[in-house]
Amino acid sequence: MPLIQLKDVHKEYLLGENVVHALKGVDMSVEKGEFTVVTGPSGSGKSTLLNIIGCLDRLTRGSYKLEDQEVGQTDFDELADVRNHKIGFIFQSFNLIPVLDVLENVEFPCLIRSKPEPRKVIRERARQVAEDVGLGSVVHHRPDQLSGGQRQRVAIARALVTHPSLVLADEPTANLDSVTSNQIIDLMLKLNADKGVTFLFSTHDPRVTKHARRVLSISDGKVSEGANDSH
């Protein structure tokens, strides 16, 4: 059973008076443990695809199954629960909550659950994940006291703390220098290899694409299996 399975997924939205067909019948699936990259030019529908896979947006028609559960037309609060329990997000701009320190940012998704685990358990797990991504010495720093690389590590830790089925990373290295980018890519590769975390990237960065085990190309709202020349 694939982790995610999209069948004939369409996404249309209104831009002024015009209907934009962002996705035009996408068929794709991702297996558990994959390290997949979606590439494509700007405006090709990459972000729309990731938003739908990330349950941030609903599809217009078609079918989207996450762990065999149909989620394409689920209501907002149920989608929130799906995101919270099954999906981790890593954003291009890190998107940390500025008033919370590293540990608090990491544990945040666990704390907002309707039935959260005991605080102590959450804190311990957040500390462990923070250490796993190399943030052990800065757990009480606020985001504005961290470098770009450290901030992205916090975002990775936050994405992992709920033990999600899938981690979505939208241009995760776009705001980082090359050395830091490599470190972040290495970290995600390690997490993929050691812990079996499934990653799905959207990126233009050839350094990310180079390491991907599978590359999907999106063009004009359609997805095709791409070749990864580096493998």
Added chain:
Amino acid sequence: MWTFLSLAFRGLVRNRGRSLLTLLAITVGVGVVIFGSAFGEGVVDTMVQQVVNARAGALQVHRKGYMDSMDAAPLKLDLPDSGAVLEATRSTPGVRAVTRRIRFGGMLNNGTRSSMVMGAGLDPVEEFAVCPDRRAEVPETGTHVRADADHGAVLGGELARSYGVKPGDTLTVTAAGREGAVNALDIDVVGLTRGAAALESKRQLMVPLSHAQGLLGMPGRVTEYVVAVDDLRQLHDVQARLSARLGPEYEVHSWEQVMPFLYGTVGRMRMILGGVSLVLFVMVVFGVINTMLMSVYERVREIGTMLAVGMRRGQVLRLFLLEAAALGLVGGGLGAVLGLAATLYYSGAGIVISPPGSVVQQVVRPEASPAVALAAVAVAMVGALLAAAYPAARAARMNPVDALRTV
């Protein structure tokens, strides 16, 4: 819950300047409402005391129909100045003291000019027992009506000045008696009132009761009993009791009925205070709306992130409402402390005011009311929540995709 409280608190602390300004607006608003209300009640109390203790007493007993034709000073609707009705009035539970008066209209003459006066014949001993503040009507240069000065009269200050008389001078008062016969008697001016109200100062004449009875040909008769009660809060109970005891031939009026204009003034004053409170409330609400809207606009991306990691719309709503409630609670609490402290200070020190139409200054003592303070804090909290409802709903309705895209 702790997570949301902590987040709400940090949300407020993030922009200290703006939060402090909003807090200050709530604090000042609540403080002013509490103190203003206490001051207003103090003014009302002073006015009521002024009326009850210096003029009208708490209750007045008349012959039935007297009040309806009072402008004509109907002397035929009179009462005995002693006997069963007076004793029944005095012995009614809740009655502290009773004084007898005759009210009449007359003309004041000095041989060259005459003018209309509103006269009152009163028994000084009884009068001061019922209206103790009457003593202050007459300044040190003269005396009030005295039991030992049969012809001694007190004139309104303006009236005396218009005649150019002072204590020791003599004038003549002319009045139509109960049977219509006109009579004239000399009076010796013993004192001038300071004139609490302009009309009184120009028209007032007070003489000993026996002198008025002689002038009007009404020996043993008066037009009203003026009653002091033990506790003003029990006024209407005593009124009902007395009314039942005296029967349908007599009417018992409270000071509100005797002086409806003043009672109306008290009502209008409370309305104005209510209006000021409402304006302050609206200002505070708009302040909170502004703060919360700014807070939401500044945090669109952050709200998008929270939604992305699984926060529900209801939780976003709760977060912003908590921030507003915290502002309302802290601001309201500080305002209550400030308002009560100012009230307590001035209830001791007193505030000197000159009521409109009066030349006499009065000391107002604001009355602290914990119930008003609690209500003001509750209203501040509810107001802050109402004010935050729209910004919070706006935050909760955000589409995470659009919110995350915001720069």
